Amino acid sequence: MTISDDSSGVETPLLEEDSVGSCLDYKGRPVDKTNRGGWKSATFIIGVEIAERFAYCGIDSNLVTYLTGPLGQSTATAAVNVNTWSGTTALLPLLGAFVTDSFLGRYRTIIIAFLIYILVNIK
Template identity: 40%
Template sequence: MAIEEDMDSLYTQDGTLDIHKKPANKKKTGTWKACRFILGTECCERLAYYGMSTNLVNYIEKHLSMGTVAASNSVTNWAGTCYATPLIGAFLADAYLGRYWTIASFVIVYISGMTLLTLSASVPGLTPACNGEDCHATEGQTAFTFLALYLIALGTGGIKPCVSSFGADQFDDTDEVEKESKSSFFNWFYFVINVGAMIA
């Protein structure tokens, strides 16, 4: 009887499995141990996204030689794509990969896009040639920049629909203490999103 109670307190009771498809051990996985990383990652992701997107119209207008209307249109198309791709990420997470592997895969895509965007703004040859205020981007440089931006949009699509529910998965609903912690997690989740956006 005591052994059964120990087993009940050792493993989650809601049927949650770990990454190896075994019952999740409460002492080793989940709760705030995992959520610290989830919250930190979300804060950094929002910081990167808003830090880059707020300056995007000016960058495209000045460095890629587009007019204000074309630059604004390009940014709104990109932002719309960022908010449409979560449909793809949610489908892949629910039907095939699960939240963990969807997040892990799309974070790689997101980081690749951010890396390419950084290269497009800093590496000679990928950066448009500027003479004072006057910049002339080649078609290749413009295409490289937009490739980077749309990789970021795709990466966002895999992260955005999964990360909050993945954080909630770290808590066992059958445990009263963890159930209360889950509510607290969502407060912290919203807080770190806004901290990341504010710093950006």
């Protein structure tokens, strides 16, 4: 698709074929859309998110039982600890977004978070 300039007869492409305007990646290089994103990246992110949901639901569903059983906490103390854990996990994405945008980059952060989940859930 092109835009034609009637005065000069020059046609300008509406979208550049190999780069995304003036966008830069996290290393300051122009973004080349021929080798960025797509299904390879989407599959990676979806897989990590599925693993994260399984880990969260597995911990969430068994945490009160574990705290009241093997750890011997009262039901009230266990409920307070589970609510604290749930609130912390709800707010940690804000910290994660700051660290990701400021220091690590999205793919390194995803890999690090995935490895932490794996290490925590290994028995």
